[in-house]
Amino acid sequence: MPAVVSHRSLASEASPEDYGYYPDPLEHATGREKKMLLARLAGDDRYEPKVYYRAETSTKERPNLVPSHFPDRIVGCMCEPDSGHVNFMIIRKGVPKRCECGHWFKAIDADPESV
Incomplete structure (x- = not known):
């Protein structure tokens, strides 16, 4: 009985023309998530964590x-x-x-x- 050998070809890169493009998260977001994404695109970063640099020295009177x-x-x-x-x-x-x-x-x- 002859052995059946099959070869599997592997794609190194998926073509967007063949498989489609990734959807934009903004198209699928709703509610609070969409509000945050729109604010970020408009340059408003209030929903992002803030980094404040502390002073070299601070006291109870000058915190x-x-x-x-x-x-x-x-x-x-x-x-x-x-x-x-x-x-x-x-x-x-x-x-x-x-x-x-x-x-x-x-x-x-x-x-x-x-x-």
């Missing part, structure tokens, strides 16, 4: 100010520049809080236009 629309805010402090660990803490409006590294943070009212 790093973090804008917030809410009474509390979660802040992450990278105590050492080459550290892989982020020290997270909850700060409250009007109450300065000290990080383990000695830097001070305080939440303040954010600009209402940034909502």
Whole structure:
């Protein structure tokens, strides 16, 4: 009985003309997700995490100010520049809080236009 040998050809690259193009996420998004995508395209990054650089030195009287629309805010402090660990803490409006590294943070009212 003769052996049947079949060869399978492998495509190295799929042609968009043959298989179609990837759909645009904006075409399928609805509700909150679509609002976020449209805002990002318009240059509004309010939904993206913000990076605030702390001052070289901070004290209880002159803390790093973090804008917030809410009474509390979660802040992450990278105590050492080459550290892989982020020290997270909850700060409250009007109450300065000290990080383990000695830097001070305080939440303040954010600009209402940034909502």
